[in-house]
Amino acid sequence: MTRKRTKARPARKTQSRARKTPKPRTPQAGGEPLDALIAAGARSLGLKIDRRWMAEIRNQLTVTLRHGASVAEFRLLDDAEPAPVFEA
Amino acid sequence: MEQASVSDIAGAVGSGRTTALAVADAALARIADRNRALNAFTDVVAGRARARARAIDKARSEGRALGPLAGVPFAVKNLFDVEGLPTRAGSKINRDLPVAARDATLIERLEAAGAVLVGALNMGEYAYDFTGENVHDGASRNPHDLGRMTGGSSGGSGGAVAGGLVPLALGSDTNGSIRVPASFCGVFGLKPTYGRLSRARTFPFVASFDHLGPFARSASDLALAYDVMQGHDPDDPVCAERPAEPTTGALAQGAAGLRVAVAGGYFRNGLFPEAKVAIERVASALGAKREIEIPEAARARSAAYVITAAEGAALHLDRLRKRSRDFDPAVRDRLIAGTVIPASLVVQAQKFRRWYRERVLQLFREVDVILAPATPCAAPNIGQQTFVLDGVEMPLRPNIGVYTQPISFIGLPVVAAPIPVKPLPIAVQIVAAPWREDIALRVAHALERLGVAAATPRPAA
Numbered sequence A: 001m002t003r004k005r006t007k008a009r010p011a012r013k014t015q016s017r018a019r020k021t022p023k024p025r026t027p028q029a030g031g032e033p034l035d036a037l038i039a040a041g042a043r044s045l046g047l048k049i050d051r052r053w054m055a056e057i058r059n060q061l062t063v064t065l066r067h068g069a070s071v072a073e074f075r076l077l078d079d080a081e082p083a084p085v086f087e088a
Numbered sequence B: 001m002e003q004a005s006v007s008d009i010a011g012a013v014g015s016g017r018t019t020a021l022a023v024a025d026a027a028l029a030r031i032a033d034r035n036r037a038l039n040a041f042t043d044v045v046a047g048r049a050r051a052r053a054r055a056i057d058k059a060r061s062e063g064r065a066l067g068p069l070a071g072v073p074f075a076v077k078n079l080f081d082v083e084g085l086p087t088r089a090g091s092k093i094n095r096d097l098p099v100a101a102r103d104a105t106l107i108e109r110l111e112a113a114g115a116v117l118v119g120a121l122n123m124g125e126y127a128y129d130f131t132g133e134n135v136h137d138g139a140s141r142n143p144h145d146l147g148r149m150t151g152g153s154s155g156g157s158g159g160a161v162a163g164g165l166v167p168l169a170l171g172s173d174t175n176g177s178i179r180v181p182a183s184f185c186g187v188f189g190l191k192p193t194y195g196r197l198s199r200a201r202t203f204p205f206v207a208s209f210d211h212l213g214p215f216a217r218s219a220s221d222l223a224l225a226y227d228v229m230q231g232h233d234p235d236d237p238v239c240a241e242r243p244a245e246p247t248t249g250a251l252a253q254g255a256a257g258l259r260v261a262v263a264g265g266y267f268r269n270g271l272f273p274e275a276k277v278a279i280e281r282v283a284s285a286l287g288a289k290r291e292i293e294i295p296e297a298a299r300a301r302s303a304a305y306v307i308t309a310a311e312g313a314a315l316h317l318d319r320l321r322k323r324s325r326d327f328d329p330a331v332r333d334r335l336i337a338g339t340v341i342p343a344s345l346v347v348q349a350q351k352f353r354r355w356y357r358e359r360v361l362q363l364f365r366e367v368d369v370i371l372a373p374a375t376p377c378a379a380p381n382i383g384q385q386t387f388v389l390d391g392v393e394m395p396l397r398p399n400i401g402v403y404t405q406p407i408s409f410i411g412l413p414v415v416a417a418p419i420p421v422k423p424l425p426i427a428v429q430i431v432a433a434p435w436r437e438d439i440a441l442r443v444a445h446a447l448e449r450l451g452v453a454a455a456t457p458r459p460a461a
Helices: A011-020 A032-045 A051-072 B006-015 B020-038 B046-061 B105-112 B155-162 B179-185 B219-229 B248-253 B273-286 B297-326 B329-339 B343-363 B437-449
Strands: B041-044 B073-077 B116-121 B145-149 B168-173 B188-191 B211-216 B260-263 B290-292 B369-373 B386-389 B392-395 B414-419 B426-432
Touching (some): A051 B329, B006 B020, B020 B073, B046 B116, B073 B155, B168 B188, B179 B426, B248 B437, B273 B426, B369 B437
Parallel strands (some): B073 B168, B260 B369
Antiparallel strands (some): B168 B211, B369 B426, B386 B392
């Protein structure tokens, strides 16, 4: 299979496109949406979370999702390959 | 011999001016004397060290050839497997593991070259740390000021070398865990290219970012140790199938002819005065007038942050299920948060990583070396939670690695070179293209000869 190379774009153009692209809806800190996500994730993964840990877990998740939003808003071509490449 | 270099010790042992046993005994005595203050060592393997030293002395007495590190005492971050010890990786939980049956590959390679393992070193729990603090073993303490952080997560490695306990230590670097303690403790640290040195039989953190490397008090000592540790190892699937590319002989070439630039933009923001001074001294000494922009460095840090959180959480999921109360709470809460990060963000971060790598490699067509700060500031106080960056109070811990993460994110080789700024040292990152550790070491060595970079070990009072 032939793949197109991921084209390098000038930073200015990238930033411009990023502004026009709706930002992902990241759950906001300090409220139920993240607590619900944490609780559902914990249930599905079999984790028991002490209620006293929730505030810091929420803080940490908020920061991580903020970083994640920065990554998600960067436009890449559909055929961009993730860094680790599997070799059969 | 307390501040003797690796090559001086090996030379003295090889020539018979001293014995490996005397060197090992002296190191063990220093550890016994000072470790209470520095808290760098968590395990001391005195019997093993003396047995190994005696074997070296016997080999010499029989006229057999000794290795280039004959009699050099060294220690390893306690995530390295050491035969007969549980690989605690800074945790309480891992102490319940069976003891390691075999040494890590890099220990085997250093000992094959004549070095003598004297113990294992303190670290942040499971390497998820930039401070060198540890709730189970206590904080590693900075030899320059015992109230200050060593930096982490290889805190004991930085403290042991800066404190004169050993001339050589090994650490790991996932997001900055060699370069940060090298900066705060004022010693040299090498984070090689991703895949260069075997990680076999060490406890992982983030498989796609984990590197191992040495700490020492000079660039030439780094090179000596690095050279004997190179080479493919089938026990680490990431370890590159490249022949060893020795660097020691290249150091004398210095920085002549190398195109050196200073990282601008992101790497100019948020610097404390000491970090600015350090960069300016190094750039001036090397005649580096060009400033270069590493594209999307902030986003690279964000992507590293996301991948770290997700991979770290996946690694520890079972321990979080069964023994969550035995973690350091600060580590546990970050790991639990990492369990629920959407997979789409992690995949996007890995795609961005490839894009970023291609862009940064283009820069190395124009320059050979990029200079960047290692840390925003010199060593903060132990327990400090915030610092003021550009007039804004920021959480300290996650921001210590702002300048290291965008570099290790794509596995570039880096020497952290200590600049003796008063009152506390701070390091500059010397970044080279993949597989060009020789260039980063040459520049670090040149800076030493110019009197700009120097380790200033200071035994604890």
